[in-house]
Amino acid sequence: MPVDVVIAGAGPNGLMLACELSLAGVRPVVLERLIGQEEENRANGLVGQVVRALDRRGLYERITGDAQAPAPAPRYMFGALPLDLSVLDDNPLYMLPVPQRRLERVLEARARELGADIRRGHELTGLSQDDDAVTVEVAGPDGPYRIEARYLVGADGGRSLTRKLSGIGFPGLTRDDGISLAAHVSVPAELVDPATGALNVPGYGPVPAFLHHRTERGLFVFAAFPGRSPMISTLEWGRAEGDAPPTLDDLRDSIRRVLGADLPFGPPEGDGPHLLRRLTGGNTRLAERYRDRRVLLAGDAAHVHSALGGPGLNLGLQDTVNLGWKLAAEIHGWAPPGLLDTYDAERRPAAMRVVMHTQAQSALIAPGPEVTALRELFAELLGEPATVRHIAGLLSGADIRYDDGGPGAHPLTGRAAPDLLLETDAGAVRLAELTRTARPLLLDLTEGASLVGDLAGWRERVDVVAARARDAAPAALLLRPDCYVAWACGSVRPDEGEREALRSAAARWFGPPA
Numbered sequence: 001m002p003v004d005v006v007i008a009g010a011g012p013n014g015l016m017l018a019c020e021l022s023l024a025g026v027r028p029v030v031l032e033r034l035i036g037q038e039e040e041n042r043a044n045g046l047v048g049q050v051v052r053a054l055d056r057r058g059l060y061e062r063i064t065g066d067a068q069a070p071a072p073a074p075r076y077m078f079g080a081l082p083l084d085l086s087v088l089d090d091n092p093l094y095m096l097p098v099p100q101r102r103l104e105r106v107l108e109a110r111a112r113e114l115g116a117d118i119r120r121g122h123e124l125t126g127l128s129q130d131d132d133a134v135t136v137e138v139a140g141p142d143g144p145y146r147i148e149a150r151y152l153v154g155a156d157g158g159r160s161l162t163r164k165l166s167g168i169g170f171p172g173l174t175r176d177d178g179i180s181l182a183a184h185v186s187v188p189a190e191l192v193d194p195a196t197g198a199l200n201v202p203g204y205g206p207v208p209a210f211l212h213h214r215t216e217r218g219l220f221v222f223a224a225f226p227g228r229s230p231m232i233s234t235l236e237w238g239r240a241e242g243d244a245p246p247t248l249d250d251l252r253d254s255i256r257r258v259l260g261a262d263l264p265f266g267p268p269e270g271d272g273p274h275l276l277r278r279l280t281g282g283n284t285r286l287a288e289r290y291r292d293r294r295v296l297l298a299g300d301a302a303h304v305h306s307a308l309g310g311p312g313l314n315l316g317l318q319d320t321v322n323l324g325w326k327l328a329a330e331i332h333g334w335a336p337p338g339l340l341d342t343y344d345a346e347r348r349p350a351a352m353r354v355v356m357h358t359q360a361q362s363a364l365i366a367p368g369p370e371v372t373a374l375r376e377l378f379a380e381l382l383g384e385p386a387t388v389r390h391i392a393g394l395l396s397g398a399d400i401r402y403d404d405g406g407p408g409a410h411p412l413t414g415r416a417a418p419d420l421l422l423e424t425d426a427g428a429v430r431l432a433e434l435t436r437t438a439r440p441l442l443l444d445l446t447e448g449a450s451l452v453g454d455l456a457g458w459r460e461r462v463d464v465v466a467a468r469a470r471d472a473a474p475a476a477l478l479l480r481p482d483c484y485v486a487w488a489c490g491s492v493r494p495d496e497g498e499r500e501a502l503r504s505a506a507a508r509w510f511g512p513p514a
Contacts, residue, residue, distance in 0.1 A: 002148035003029050004331045006136050007155055008124040008162045010034075012100065013299030013316040014155035015107035015118075019057065020324025022114035023438035024481070026331050029147060030116055031138060033123035043100040044225060047076070048314035048396040049416060051094035053321050056435040056483050062106050063098050069419065069430060070094050078309065078357075078391050079364030080212035080219065081378060085392055087385045092398030097225060101273075103313075127152060127165050127295065134294045151327060153296045155320070158283065160301035166292040172285030172304075179241050180279040181251045182233035184268035191264075197224055204261035212308070214365045216372065218258035229268035231275060234258050237367055246278040282306055284359060286351055290344040298323055303351040306358040308365070309395055315354050318397060318482075319347050325438060325481035334461060334511040346402045357394050402484055405505075410474060410488035417483045422467040429467075435483050439463050440510050442502075443477045447492045451476055454499050457513020458506050478505055 005021055007014045010032035021028045046054070051070050054060045061067055072091035076083045085091045112118060125144070126137030129152075136147045154162025163170060191200050197209035199222040207213045213220045219235035234254040248267065255263050268274045287302045299316030323343050329335035364375055381387045393399035398416065405413030412418075420431040422443075434441060440462040444451045449466035462478075476494070478487040487505035489498050507513065 002133050002150055003027075004150050005029070005327060006031060006124075006134075006147055006149040006152045008136075008152065008160075009154065009156035009299075009301070010104075010108065010118055010120065011155065011157065011299070012103055012107060012313055013320050014153075015104060015111050016317050017153060017155060017298060017320035017324055018111040018116040018118070019059075019107060019114060020320055020438060020481075021328055022111060022116050023057075024325055024328030024332075026328045027115045027117065029149070030111070030118040031122045031124050031136075032118065032120045035121045037101055037104060043103075043310070043313055044223065044231070045095060045097040045310060046103075046313050046317075047095050047310040048093065049398055050314040050317045051096045052416070052419065052432070053318060053483070054096070055419075056432045057438065058433075058436045059106060059110065060096070062110070063096065063103065069432065070096065076309075076392075076395065077211045078382070078395065079361040079375070079378065080214040081364065081375060081382055082208075082211065083382060083388060083391060083395075085388065087388055088392060090389075091392060093392045093396040099225075099228075100313075124156065124161060127162070129166075129292075129294050131293070149294075150331060151294050151296065153298055153323070153327070154301040155298045156301055158285075158300040158304040160297065162295060163287060163297055163301050166295040168292055168295075168297065169288040170285045171288065172283060174281060174283050176281035178235055178237050178281055179239045179254075180233060180235045181246055181254050181277070182231060182279075183246075183248060183251050183276045184229040184231050184274040185248070185251075185265040186229055186267065186269045187232075187263070187265045192224065192230075198222075199224075199263075201259055201261050201263050204259045207259075212365065214375075215258055215260075216367055216369075217260070218254070218367070219365055220255065220258050229270060229274065232263075232265065235365075241278060241280065246276055248276070250278070284355055286348070286355055290348055291341070296323065296327070296343065302348075303355070305355050306362050308358050308361040311354045311358060311395070314397055315351060318350070321482045322347050329511070336508060336511045339509070342402075350397065350400055353394065353399075405487065405501075409501075410485075410490060412474060412477070412485045412488045415485055417477060417479050417485055418473070420473050421470040422465075423470060424465065424467045428470075434463075434465055435479065435481075437463065438481045440481055440486075440506075441465065441477075441479045443467060443479065445469050445473060445492070446475050446489070446494060451494065451499070451502065454502055455506055458510055460514060461510050462506065476502070478502060480509055 004026045005028040007028050007030045010030050018028050073095040074086045122140045125139045128135045134152045154160045198206040200206050210223050221233045224230040283304045285304050290297050298319040401414040403414040442464045444466045474488045475492045476489040480486050486509045
C-alpha cells in the first residue's frame with residue numbers, strides 16, 4: 001500500500017513540511033542521506049515573517065524558551081546600508097537568532113512527536129511517476145528498496161536530485177567573481193564595545209556588529225552570538241583562490257585588504273563545531289515550475305540566491321507552510337479543484353521578489369566609485385519612512401498578498417493575519433495561539449457570534465472561535481491553515497452579501513460543504 005507523502009531531505013524545510021503534514025493528519029516518510037546532523041551551521045538566524053509563522057505553531061517558544069510573543073527588530077540593513085525600523089508604527093520585520101543546528105533539532109523533535117517517519121541514512125536515488133503514484137528508489141543502510149507514494153516533495157537543497165530527475169529546469173546565472181571567507185575566532189575583549197557589540201578595529205575604527213560593512217575593496221562582517229565564539233567573514237571581488245583548505249591566515253590577509261588594517265584575533269574558544277569556510281562565487285536560480293504532476297519542490301530545491309539579508313529560510317520555510325495544508329487536503333479528498341496548483345502560483349512569485357532584492361543588494365555592495373555614489377543616494381532614500389516601510393515589507397515577506405478577494409473585499413484579504421489579542425470564554429489569548437493545530441479557522445467577533453451557522457457545512461474542516469478583540473480588529477476573519485486571510489468582514493452585523501462571501505471563500509479554499 002503506498003504511503004501518502006515522501007519528503008527528500010531532512011533540513012529545516014523538509015522537517016517543517018513534515019510537521020505541517022503531520023498536524024494535518026498525514027504521516028510523511030522523510031529520507032535523509034546523512035546519519036546525523038551537519039556539523040556546519042549554514043545559517044545563524046531567521047529574518048522575516050517566518051518568525052511569526054513559527055510562533056503560530058508553538059515553535060518559537062520551543063526554540064527560545066520564552067513564552068512571550070516575538071517582537072519586531074528595531075533596525076536591520078539593506079545592501080550594507082542601515083535600515084532604521086523604529087520609524088515604523090507597524091514594523092513587519094522580525095528576527096530570531098538561532099543556529100541552524102538548533103533549529104533542525106527542534107523541528108525534528110516536533111516532527112517525530114507528531115508521528116513523522118524520519119529515516120536517516122536513507123537517500124533518494126531515483127524516481128518514476130504516473131498519474132496515480134510516484135515510485136521512489138532509496139539507498140538504505142540495509143540495501144536499496146522502493147517506496148510507492150502518492151506524492152514526493154523534494155526538499156533536498158540547491159543540487160536537488162528530485163528536481164533533476166523530475167525534469168524541472170533550473171535557469172539562472174552563476175557568478176565566480178567573488179571570494180567569501182568565514183570563520184569562528186576569538187578577539188581581544190577590549191576591542192568589543194560592551195554596550196553596542198561593535199568591533200573596534202585598530203587603525204580603522206568601529207564596525208557595527210551583525211551588519212554588513214562595505215568598503216571600496218570588499219565586505220566585512222563581525223557577528224558575536226551569545227555563548228559562542230564570534231564569527232568574522234569577508235567578501236572580495238576579482239580574486240582567484242587555489243584549492244588548498246582555507247586558514248585563519250587567509251582570513252587575516254583578506255581583512256587587511258578589505259579594511260586596510262590588521263585585526264588581532266586567534267582561533268575560536270570552547271566546544272565546536274567551529275566554522276572555517278571559503279566560498280567562491282554564487283548562484284541565482286529559480287525552478288521553472290514547482291510541480292511536475294506528483295512531484296513538488298520546496299526550499300532551496302526550488303530557488304537559490306544570495307544570502308544577503310538572510311532571506312533563505314524565510315522563503316523556504318514559508319514554502320512548506322503554504323504547501324503542507326494543500327497537499328494534505330488533496331490526500332484527504334476535500335481539496336477544491338486547482339488548490340494544489342496554487343502552491344506554485346503563490347510561492348514562485350514570492351521567490352522572484354527575493355531574487356530581485358538580493359540581486360539589488362549585491363549591486364549596492366559592489367566595488368567602484370559609481371556604486372559609492374549610488375549608495376549615497378540610496379541612503380538618502382532610506383531616510384524616508386515610506387521607503388523604509390516598502391523595504392521592510394520586501395525583506396520580511398509582509399508585502400505578499402496572495403489574493404485580493406475581488407471588488408469589495410476587505411483590505412486584509414490575501415494577507416497574513418495580524419496577531420490580535422482576544423478575550424474568549426476561556427480567558428485572554430493571542431490569535432497565534434489559536435492556530436497551533438494548523439486547521440482553517442473562523443474567528444467570529446460579530447455580535448452574538450452570528451456567523452457560526454454559516455459554516456455548518458464545513459464544521460469537520462474549519463474551527464470556529466467566538467471572541468472579543470481587545471484592540472481594533474475586523475469583525476470576523478476566515479484564516480487558511482497558513483494564517484493568510486481567506487475572507488474578512490468589517491461589520492459586527494454582517495448582511496447576507498457578506499455571509500455569502502464567507503461561504504464562497506470557504507468553498508474556494510476548503511472544498512464544497514459536506
